[in-house]
Amino acid sequence: MDAQTKQSLVEEALNALSGHATECRLCPRECGVNRQVGESGYCGAGHSLRVSYALLHFGEEPVLSGVSDCSREGNRSTDRRQGSGAIFFSGCHLRCVYCQNYQISQEGAGDSLTEEALAQSMLDLEAQGAANLNLVSPSHMLLPILKALRIALEKGLSLPIVYNCSGYESDQVLRSLEGIVDIYLPDLKYASSALAERLSGAPDYFEKACAALTEMYCQQPVLEIDPEGLALRGMIVRHLVLPGQANDSLRVLGWLGGHLPSSVGLSLMSQYIPCFNAPEDLRRTLKAGEYRRVQELSERLGSEFLFVQPEPFAQGEHRNPDFARENPFDWRGPR
Numbered sequence: 001m002d003a004q005t006k007q008s009l010v011e012e013a014l015n016a017l018s019g020h021a022t023e024c025r026l027c028p029r030e031c032g033v034n035r036q037v038g039e040s041g042y043c044g045a046g047h048s049l050r051v052s053y054a055l056l057h058f059g060e061e062p063v064l065s066g067v068s069d070c071s072r073e074g075n076r077s078t079d080r081r082q083g084s085g086a087i088f089f090s091g092c093h094l095r096c097v098y099c100q101n102y103q104i105s106q107e108g109a110g111d112s113l114t115e116e117a118l119a120q121s122m123l124d125l126e127a128q129g130a131a132n133l134n135l136v137s138p139s140h141m142l143l144p145i146l147k148a149l150r151i152a153l154e155k156g157l158s159l160p161i162v163y164n165c166s167g168y169e170s171d172q173v174l175r176s177l178e179g180i181v182d183i184y185l186p187d188l189k190y191a192s193s194a195l196a197e198r199l200s201g202a203p204d205y206f207e208k209a210c211a212a213l214t215e216m217y218c219q220q221p222v223l224e225i226d227p228e229g230l231a232l233r234g235m236i237v238r239h240l241v242l243p244g245q246a247n248d249s250l251r252v253l254g255w256l257g258g259h260l261p262s263s264v265g266l267s268l269m270s271q272y273i274p275c276f277n278a279p280e281d282l283r284r285t286l287k288a289g290e291y292r293r294v295q296e297l298s299e300r301l302g303s304e305f306l307f308v309q310p311e312p313f314a315q316g317e318h319r320n321p322d323f324a325r326e327n328p329f330d331w332r333g334p335r
Helices: 003-021 115-127 139-154 171-175 193-200 205-219 246-259 288-300
Strands: 049-057 084-089 111-113 133-136 161-165 183-186 231-240 265-269 306-308
Touching (some): 003 139, 049 115, 049 139, 084 115, 111 115, 115 133, 171 205, 193 205, 205 231, 205 246, 246 288, 265 288
Parallel strands (some): 084 133, 133 161, 183 231, 231 265, 265 306
């Protein structure tokens, strides 16, 4: 899609979503707050745009970061370290008690930016060689993001746009993004309402996420990879296997296998490490057997693009980002 067409779609989306500025229902919480007068919703976001980091990120799936082989036989990415152009937005409309990004999602770390400054960050990431523009937790800041994107597109931004989200989305809002988002990267965290309420304060998570993922699939049904192994468009669903919750993970995969075809990517993650306010039953790392049990089912689903992680981290091994560092993903660097 050419930049001019995408600009027109951004304008249409802004018009369609403009009412959320004074009565915000951008996410399933539907707080209805008036951000124009400074009211903040469940997500903690008010009128201002807050960003924690904008940087090249090398820890995403290989088809997004361009740092290792793609899992589909015959399609291999180059061994360069290109990086995904990630922009981390402050706040979140979920309250995950184990969130590895809690410093920005729940403690509000970040700086206020103008839409012009955010647009410049987008262009800077492209100039640094980013493979894509990766919007991390964008849902609650969607209006200023679209305004910044309009500016960046006018100035020549041409990267594929990644919508990196929790899955707890409004399918109606997502419909306004058709043609704007090139790659959807949602989580599907839980099937159990009780588990979703206890760990994320969202008993309706599965219902809302399934509707959202269905809409995402309708927009981007096929994960397309270029000759260098980088995603151009499509959808990758992420699922983090939690300690003691393999049965719920199997239910999640059962829904995915029954409702989304093999052309949708699946990323099965083993990287859980206890942090933040994780409850007692999650105060341990994932066992290898738990992950393998879920992985076996994921392999039987037959996804054309299946991304799996190595054995779960050992107890005491730290790989969570630290947003007090200059580079939150460099665990060796100075604070």
